[in-house]
Amino acid sequence: MSDKELNKECGCGCEGHDHEHNHGEDCGCGHDHDHDHEEETLxxxxxxxxxxxxxxxxxxxxxxxxxxxxxxxxxxxxxxxxxxxxxxxxxxxxxxxxxxxxxxxxxxxxxxxxxxxxx
Structure with a gap:
């Protein structure tokens, strides 16, 4: 699935999806985003x-x-x-x-x- 297709499912409310989306950690789109996280403490x-x-x-x-x-x-x-x-x-x-x-x-x-x- 392309980013454009993901944008359609993100729930932003826009009609055309001709813009970039800045998906946050809890955006709810279901896409596995690359996030800069510190290494998890064990x-x-x-x-x-x-x-x-x-x-x-x-x-x-x-x-x-x-x-x-x-x-x-x-x-x-x-x-x-x-x-x-x-x-x-x-x-x-x-x-x-x-x-x-x-x-x-x-x-x-x-x-x-x-x-x-x-x-």
């Missing part, structure tokens, strides 16, 4: 000790490509606690969930890799 939900769901912002994610063979190809994410702004290193699990990195050697290796990336 959140993951975790259950706290009291059974409450808390949404943590995903600050960054990366694939480990360092020297340690055991971690190569693993995907990690930094998530931020909205209550105190602390940041946690999480590992993507096989079922697309995030789990805490509890192994101290893995944590130290991956944290060092991430710090080197940031520099």
């Amino acid at each position: 959140f993951v939900d975790f259950e706290d000790e009291e059974g409450n769901i808390v949404s943590f912002e995903v600050v960054d994610s990366f694939e480990y490509a360092g020297e340690e063979e055991a971690f190569k190809g693993s995907v990690y994410a930094l998530v931020q606690d909205p209550n105190d702004n602390s940041v946690f290193l999480m590992k993507a699990d096989t079922d697309e969930s995030l789990v805490p990195v509890e192994d101290e050697a893995e944590f130290n290796t991956v944290a060092k890799f991430y710090q080197d990336l940031a520099e």
Whole structure:
């Protein structure tokens, strides 16, 4: 469908449709417009000790490509606690969930890799 055809369906009320339409985000025409949006912020939900769901912002994610063979190809994410702004290193699990990195050697290796990336 051409833009001219889309203009006919936009509900602007004009008769001739010989003009350009500036479709906004909520124009209602059903056309998928290209909009300049900031990248969408991702959140993951975790259950706290009291059974409450808390949404943590995903600050960054990366694939480990360092020297340690055991971690190569693993995907990690930094998530931020909205209550105190602390940041946690999480590992993507096989079922697309995030789990805490509890192994101290893995944590130290991956944290060092991430710090080197940031520099």
